[in-house]
Amino acid sequence: MKDRLDSICRRISSAAEKCGRQPGAVRLVAVSKTIPAETVRSAIENGVTILGENYIQEARKKIETLSAFDVAWHFIGHLQSNKAKYAVRLFDLIHSVDTLKLARELNKQAAKTGKIQQILIQVNISGEETKSGATEGETVKLVQDVGRLEHLVVKGLMTMPPFFDDPQRARPCFKALRRLGDRIRALDLPTVSMDELSMGMTGDFEAAIAEGATLVRIGTAIFGERS
Numbered sequence: 001m002k003d004r005l006d007s008i009c010r011r012i013s014s015a016a017e018k019c020g021r022q023p024g025a026v027r028l029v030a031v032s033k034t035i036p037a038e039t040v041r042s043a044i045e046n047g048v049t050i051l052g053e054n055y056i057q058e059a060r061k062k063i064e065t066l067s068a069f070d071v072a073w074h075f076i077g078h079l080q081s082n083k084a085k086y087a088v089r090l091f092d093l094i095h096s097v098d099t100l101k102l103a104r105e106l107n108k109q110a111a112k113t114g115k116i117q118q119i120l121i122q123v124n125i126s127g128e129e130t131k132s133g134a135t136e137g138e139t140v141k142l143v144q145d146v147g148r149l150e151h152l153v154v155k156g157l158m159t160m161p162p163f164f165d166d167p168q169r170a171r172p173c174f175k176a177l178r179r180l181g182d183r184i185r186a187l188d189l190p191t192v193s194m195d196e197l198s199m200g201m202t203g204d205f206e207a208a209i210a211e212g213a214t215l216v217r218i219g220t221a222i223f224g225e226r227s
């Protein structure tokens with residue numbers, strides 16, 4: 001795993017440099033869903049500082065087991081409002097907020113503990129019917145509404161394009177997310193920073209970096225195929 005991790009880190013740096021970006025401008029979220037805590041521990045010992053999890057139940061145990069390590073935990077899966085309480089307790093950044101209803105519930109839970117919860121808005125940029133995420137058309141209004149919730153800070157946008165054999169075909173989706181982020185940043189909304197673009201996975205992260213990704217979510221290339 002160390003070799004795979006080192007190779008991914010090198011590929012991230014060189015993809016950033018290739019388009020004139022600082023290597024440090026792109027951070028790796030190691031996606032550890034279904035991966036046992038012991039394996040995650042060894043990833044942390046080899047330099048991983050951000051972990052991405054998709055399932056609350058699974059993450060809860062893992063985060064507890066690895067609580068001695070100073071790492072950030074990001075929630076990247078689909079989140080139901082009734083799990084908002086746990087998400088706020090466990091995660092530093094939630095990538096997958098796509099409705100005002102969910103945002104309100106997160107805000108309510110964050111208010112209870114006095115936390116300021118950092119979130120990203122998930123956008124269904126390709127418009128595929130089966131995908132979660134706000135539509136491109138809904139996103140500006142959603143960010144404005146979420147921006148008014150006192151215990152949430154919108155740090156940016158996240159997307160998952162359709163799977164393509166050729167990652168270059170995902171580039172228009174990444175570009176569209178970046179442009180949408182630029183448009184929202186220009187509105188200069190309070191408590192909305194638009195610093196982050198969470199896009200790119202094992203098959204397409206280099207294309208995402210070329211279009212401005214700041215967080216790449218990579219699982220398979222680090223931990224191998226999930227069973």
Ligand SMILES: *Cc1c(COP(=O)(O)O)cnc(C)c1O
Nearest residue numbers: 031076201202217218219220221
């Ligand atoms: C599982 C998952 C990833 C990681 O995908 P890989 O192809 O294994 O790198 C990234 N983002 C989300 C939202 C995921 O669910």
